[in-house]
Amino acid sequence: MNLKTAGAAIAVAALGILATVSGANAEDKVLKIGAPLPLTGALAPEGLRMKSGYDLWAKTQNEAGGIKAGADTYKVEISYSDYQSNTPRAVQSAELMITEGKVDAMFAPFGSGATKAVSAITEKYGVPMIAAQAASAQVYDQGFKYLFGMYTPNDTVTRPLINLIIAKNPSMKRVAVLSRNDLFPLAIADELIKYAKEKGFEIVSDQKFPIGTVDFSSALTEIRSSNPDLIYVTGYTNDNILIRKQMEEQGVTAPLIAMLIGPTTPEFIAATGKLSENVVTSAWWDVAAKFKGEDVFGSAQNFEQLYRKNYNNTYPDYSVASAAACGAVLAIAITKAGTVDKAKVRDQLATMDVPTFFGRVKFGPTGQINSLKPPTMQIQDGKPTVVDPPEIAEAPIRFNKK
Amino acid sequence: MIFFQYLANGLILGGLYACIAAGFSLVWGVLSIINLLHGSFIVLGFYIAYFSYTLLGIHPFLSVITSCVVLGGIGYFIQLGLINRVVTSSVLVTLILTFGLELMMNNAMLVSFSADYKKVLLAHPLGIAHLGNLFIPLDRAASTVIAFLLILSLWLVLRLTSVGRAIVAVRFDRQAALLMGIDVNRTYAITFALGAALAGAAGSLLSVSFPIAPLSGPLFLSKAFVICVLGGVGSIPGAAIGGLAFGLLESFGAVLFGSQYALTLAFVVLIILLLVRPHGLLGVRGF
Numbered sequence: 264m265n266l267k268t269a270g271a272a273i274a275v276a277a278l279g280i281l282a283t284v285s286g287a288n289a290e291d292k293v294l295k296i297g298a299p300l301p302l303t304g305a306l307a308p309e310g311l312r313m314k315s316g317y318d319l320w321a322k323t324q325n326e327a328g329g330i331k332a333g334a335d336t337y338k339v340e341i342s343y344s345d346y347q348s349n350t351p352r353a354v355q356s357a358e359l360m361i362t363e364g365k366v367d368a369m370f371a372p373f374g375s376g377a378t379k380a381v382s383a384i385t386e387k388y389g390v391p392m393i394a395a396q397a398a399s400a401q402v403y404d405q406g407f408k409y410l411f412g413m414y415t416p417n418d419t420v421t422r423p424l425i426n427l428i429i430a431k432n433p434s435m436k437r438v439a440v441l442s443r444n445d446l447f448p449l450a451i452a453d454e455l456i457k458y459a460k461e462k463g464f465e466i467v468s469d470q471k472f473p474i475g476t477v478d479f480s481s482a483l484t485e486i487r488s489s490n491p492d493l494i495y496v497t498g499y500t501n502d503n504i505l506i507r508k509q510m511e512e513q514g515v516t517a518p519l520i521a522m523l524i525g526p527t528t529p530e531f532i533a534a535t536g537k538l539s540e541n542v543v544t545s546a547w548w549d550v551a552a553k554f555k556g557e558d559v560f561g562s563a564q565n566f567e568q569l570y571r572k573n574y575n576n577t578y579p580d581y582s583v584a585s586a587a588a589c590g591a592v593l594a595i596a597i598t599k600a601g602t603v604d605k606a607k608v609r610d611q612l613a614t615m616d617v618p619t620f621f622g623r624v625k626f627g628p629t630g631q632i633n634s635l636k637p638p639t640m641q642i643q644d645g646k647p648t649v650v651d652p653p654e655i656a657e658a659p660i661r662f663n664k665k
Numbered sequence: 666m667i668f669f670q671y672l673a674n675g676l677i678l679g680g681l682y683a684c685i686a687a688g689f690s691l692v693w694g695v696l697s698i699i700n701l702l703h704g705s706f707i708v709l710g711f712y713i714a715y716f717s718y719t720l721l722g723i724h725p726f727l728s729v730i731t732s733c734v735v736l737g738g739i740g741y742f743i744q745l746g747l748i749n750r751v752v753t754s755s756v757l758v759t760l761i762l763t764f765g766l767e768l769m770m771n772n773a774m775l776v777s778f779s780a781d782y783k784k785v786l787l788a789h790p791l792g793i794a795h796l797g798n799l800f801i802p803l804d805r806a807a808s809t810v811i812a813f814l815l816i817l818s819l820w821l822v823l824r825l826t827s828v829g830r831a832i833v834a835v836r837f838d839r840q841a842a843l844l845m846g847i848d849v850n851r852t853y854a855i856t857f858a859l860g861a862a863l864a865g866a867a868g869s870l871l872s873v874s875f876p877i878a879p880l881s882g883p884l885f886l887s888k889a890f891v892i893c894v895l896g897g898v899g900s901i902p903g904a905a906i907g908g909l910a911f912g913l914l915e916s917f918g919a920v921l922f923g924s925q926y927a928l929t930l931a932f933v934v935l936i937i938l939l940l941v942r943p944h945g946l947l948g949v950r951g952f
Contacts, residue, residue, distance in 0.1 A: 304780035304878060347780040444925050471925040475884060477875040480674040481919030481927070488667040501782055505876065512793055512802040513670075534786075 294330060294337040294603055296593070297344075297360030298370040299381065304348025305475070308500040308530045309373045309582065313395055315574055316586025317341050317370060323569060324559050330594045333601035339590070342366070350377045357381045361388045367603045368392070370589050371410075374499075375399035375447040382410045391596075391609045393589040396582060398547075399450040403629035409605075411612050412631045413547075413585045413592075413621070417447075420545035420637045421455040424521060425462055427639055427651045428493065431660055435518060439468035439491035441482055441506070448497035451523055455495055467491050472498075479506050483513040493519045500525030504534045511538055518662045519543060527580045527640050527647035541661050543641045543650070548581035548621055551649040551657055552638065556619035558591035566620045578647065588621035595619075669799055671916045677801075679912025680809030681871060685885050686892035687816045687904040688863030694899015695836040695856045696752060698759040702743070703889055704882025705770040706736050706861045710868025711877045712778060718785050718872075725785055725872045726811060732865030740861025744854040752853060767882070774879035784876035808870040813905070815866050819859065820901045832856050836899065887928075891935045897945030906946055 298317055301310035321339040329336045342364055346353035353372040360366050361384065369385050371378040371394035378397035385392040386407045394402070398414035428435050438459050442452035449471065456466055467489040470482045483506070486494060494517045496506055503522045510520070519541075525531045526544040535542075550567045560566040566587065570579035596611035597603055616625040616634075627633035639651035643658055650660040689703045713735060714728035723731075743766065751758045791803035823829035834842040835852045843849055867885075871877065888911065896907025911931060918930040938945065 305782055307781050347775075349780075470919075470923055473925050473928065475881075476924070478678060479924075480678070481671065481916045482924045484667060484670045484674060485920055487670075501876070512800065512805075514793070514795070514800040 292335050292337045293340050295364065295366045296341045296368050296370060297357065297364055297366035298341050299344050299346050299353045299356045299372045301348040301373050302345035305501055306348040306373050306499060308528065312582050313373060313586040314343065316583035317590060319570055319573055320587040320590030324590065324594055327559050330597050332597050332603055337603065346372065350380050353377045354380050354384060357384045361390055366390065367605065368593055370395065371397060375402045376445060378402050382407055385409055389605055391605055391612060393593060395586040395589045399447050401446065401450065403631040407630065409609055410630045411626050413588055415547065415632055415635045415637060417451050417454045421451060422458050423639050423651050424545055425458050427660060429462060432662055435492035436465055437467045437491045438464050438493045438495060439486045439489050440466060441470050441472065441486065441496045443498035443502055444471045444473050451497045477505065479509045480513055483509055483515050487513060487515045491517050493517060493521060496522045500528055500530055504531055507535045507538050516663060526642055529577055532642060532645060539642045541641060541663055543639065545637055546581040546640050547635060547637045548584045549638045549640060549649050551655045552622065554620050554622045557617055558595060558619040560591060560620040563620045584621055588619060591619055592624055671920060673799060673801060675913035675916030676909060677805050677809045678915065679909035680812045681867065682888060682892055682911050683816055683905045683908025684812035684863065684867040684870060686889040686908050687819060687901055688860035689889040690893045690899055690904040692857055692860035693893060695832055696853055698748065698752065698763065700860065701763040701767045701886065702770065703864050704886035705767050706864035707868040707885045708774060708877055708879060708882045710736055710865030711872045713865065714869035714872040715783050715785055725869050728869045729811065729866045732869045733862040736865030737858040737862035741854050741858035744857035749850050749853055771879055771882060778879055780878055782876040782878045785872045787873060805874045808873055812870055815863060816901060816905050819863060823901065828855060891931050894935055894945055895938060897947040900947045903945055903947035
């Protein structure tokens with residue numbers, strides 16, 4: 264406990280130093296954004312991707328001269344804290360950022376659970392917070408005014424996959440579901456089960472695994488014996504890497520394996536190798552959609568180019584795009600408000616309806632975006648490929664031979 | 666037959682659990698202390714195997730030896746220098762001491778290794794054996810075999826060597842052992858070292874199958890605790906049987922009640938056992 268207290272004291276001191284440093288440079292006005300992220304720990308792959316999106320936005324925005332607000336121009340400065348994939352620490356550091364770091368806005372931590380926890384703090388202090396990675400309706404139905412989310416509700420990602428299967432392979436009827444016992448993964452699994460049943464599918468196995476599980480053999484054995492056509496796994500990148508590998512160890516196969524989230528990420532493809540082939544996933548965005556917008560990136564293709572240039576030619580998936588879009592959207596709201604005043608920026612976000620590289624951005628009454636049409640992706644020949652919706656599909660969906 | 670798959674899964678997992686619990690049980694039985702450091706020792710053993718493999722290319726199964734030596738040494742000096750000072754006081758005092766040491770060690774590992782999960786990715790895995798409809802991951806099965814060999818050697822050390830008999834004597838009666846000329850403090854340190862060595866070995870064995878982060882210790886500790894009580898505190902065969910029973914319980918429990926209740930089930934069994942058979946399956950005084 265002593266070490267934790269010491270850690271908090273150091274964090275306070277560090278934030279204090281940050282504040283003095285930026286205060287000393289009085290000529291440039293600075294827009295301060297706080298972003299607690301899981302930079303280490305179980306959710307580190309997700310956290311690091313978000314950071315890459317934020318950093319790219321901040322760099323691009325600053326290179327374009329900063330954010331205009333009335334007569335002033337603001338340089339962007341994001342202060343990060345690593346909450347080590349431990350939600351209570353995210354809440355603590357968010358409060359520190361607001362009270363000690365005096366941030367003007369917040370970017371939410373990773374995932375629905377942590378976002379919901381931190382949103383209570385940002386709401387209390389009236390700081391606008393944009394969530395890159397929180398899709399569950401339970402985050403947004405709290406009646407909060409200062410919380411905005413870049414992902415459409417969960418059912419918008421589960422339904423297209425089921426509809427696609429009905430269209431392309433109607434003989435598939437047996438669905439096995441394995442989900443992480445956590446807010447977002449469970450909510451996605453529930454949505455999938457509800458819609459699959461509605462469409463006449465049979466749920467032959469429905470299992471949950473506790474957070475931190477490393478051995479999935481029992482659950483996978485049950486899935487194998489249930490002889491499914493579709494295996495639907497919900498969890499985070501590290502979970503899904505382990506599960507995909509242990510499926511192989513346990514001889515589990517099916518015509519289609521779907522995993523949320525992570526299969527389109529370089530970490531997943533590198534760690535599972537050939538096993539990633541034909542794994543299907545749903546996403547909220549892809550470069551292939553070729554959106555154009557009036558934000559600092561201008562278009563999806565330009566965003567992809569910038570991302571590849573800055574990050575070792577890595578393919579930008581929806582999670583980094585969503586993170587960068589948080590910044591792009593915040594900049595638009597500040598320019599429209601003509602000030603960084605928190606309440607006025609919040610009002611601009613609430614009424615916004617603009618095209619961006621991420622698609623059309625319009626937040627619904629709860630603060631959750633309701634203007635996106637999420638694509639379905641599949642790993643084909645080692646690359647994430649859009650298979651749905653038809654207007655942006657790059658290839659037809661593939662099924663494994665039994 | 667899917668039944669045999671569950672059986673195989675349970676037994677393979679159980680072997681690793683037995684190894685996790687054997688050292689914990691020994692220390693608990695002989696020193697009457699509940700060693701909360703045990704989980705951290707396992708994690709450290711994992712990191713020894715991880716870095717030996719990624720930096721030097723040494724196979725984790727060979728790192729078992731390094732882990733035993735390093736952790737054994739650490740354990741010996743922790744017991745001699747720290748725990749021996751309070752070993753005869755109440756359980757609460759030793760519990761607080763090991764709790765404090767655990768916090769220090771966990772935070773030191775967080776700082777040194779970061780909170781990221783690490784896993785050994787073998788360049789040449791042994792692969793998977795197909796026996797009809799039965800799938801056996803061979804690396805994991807090999808870890809289990811090594812785990813049982815280690816437990817067997819511990820048992821033989823306790824039965825056949827003079828150091829082992831001294832440990833047993835101290836466990837039976839500290840005063841009498843003192844009168845017979847046994848150096849009790851040294852015997853305690855050796856016992857603790859053996860427990861730590863086995864924890865380190867378990868960590869190295871786990872590294873080929875599971876990812877681990879610095880704060881994974883409590884996960885293993887809670888399992889070691891249940892297994893000890895299940896098998897009988899201080900009994901090495903008890904830890905082996907308890908480990909297997911626990912592995913099977915998790916494997917079949919997941920089928921009957923769902924994976925999310927596997928740990929709940931284990932603790933329910935623990936409570937029932939404490940009520941019905943408080944000394945465990947094989948709990949007798951002696952080895």
